[in-house]
Amino acid sequence: MKPPPFDYLAPTTVAEVTSALAEHGDDAKVLAGGQSLVPVLAMRLARPEVIVDVNRVADLDRVHREDGTLLVGATTRHVTLERDPDIAAAVPLLARTAPHIGHFQIRNRGTLGGSLAHADSAAEWPAVALALDAEIEVASTSGSRRIPAAEFFVSTFMTALGAEDLLVGVRFPVWGAGSGFAVEELARRSGDFAIAGVVAAVQRNGDRIERAAVALLGMGPVPIRLHPLEQELVGSPTASTDLDAVARDAVAGLDPPDDVHASGGYRRRVAAVLVARALARALQEAEGA
């Protein structure tokens, strides 16, 4: 359980990171919080020649708000997303979601960008990015670009990032007044990866739902956005909508994985309950907002 040998680079600017990635390509791996990468190395599931540690790149650790967007730097740690009052005020779903990730010792090191780039199918941040239509900012020696979350997650542990790309940050849209947010998960033990989970956001206009965004985690190789459910909710009354029924319909066509933790059929039943519960809580919050 010792990592294999590697060369270590600790650049301090984004330009230095991208030129290192351009030089080493597939032989290099970016180290952020290390809470997924180091176990992968310890189990020798990967043997990169070069580790590029991005923890000393100050530009990756910034959070700022511009107009209707919260830009969160890639190396922002889960604990910051959990506790920073400005982040919680701008994008409440971030602060709601963070406590569900691992244990506090993991949250002290793990990062937003690392979780997105790792793209575990049961991870929380990919589902949040997808639900909120976040944009992933990417840099390489050929320039910067933004990738919509809907195009970012390709398959389990696979993203739209190329070997020379650095995930720089994430742009989350800020939702306005009358919004509510909720996260629901089922895990065998608190802190474990979820068997199934859902993140939900709703916004009301008067007593009608004006906007809804719902994404599932752990239900397939990538997070799943429930667009038909959202369309059904928009225009419905905030009270008296049969959430159990719409949630059941929304997950009926999904084909979640069977594994040692749960069967696909069990996951589908759990997901229906979690979706209804999350929507109820998000709507309750929206009504008070």
Place this chain on the structure above:
Amino acid sequence: MPDHEIPEITVRLTVNGQPERLRVEPRRTLADALREDLALTGTHLGCEHGVCGACTVLVDGQAVRSCLLFAVQLEGAEVTTVEGLSPADGSLNPVQQAFRDNHGLQCGFCTPGFIVSVTAFLADNPHPTDEQIREALGGNLCRCTGYQGIVRAVKQAAGQPTGAREAVELRPTAQAAS
């Protein structure tokens, strides 16, 4: 894997208040550097992939898994291990004493990780609820105790009633003291 010899890197950091200078391979984890290079064997290694919590140390005051950090990342950092949490005379600190009083350990392998985690948790949250205590303990595995004694130890360390008769009887009660 690289086809050449990997050069060692010099790291300067503070461990338990002492300035240290290490020459390490980049792949050396902080846990191995503490145990092998600095002979601080209070930090234990169970799973070596971030699950068991036995290797928990404080880095700049925050509890982290020392098996998931490379020593080369610690340039300028302040590391505190379980050795650094005890008084210099070898007596027990209040968290350690609480584990002893409440049977919060049996074989003791996981205990250093628990002591460090609980120290960080109580520094952050001096008046925890039962639920918060159990949530905070989730990141450390103990295969002996069944955790009940550990939960009581955290309560004692937080100055709360532990709910255990034996722990209460060992201490003078308000009436007995008066």
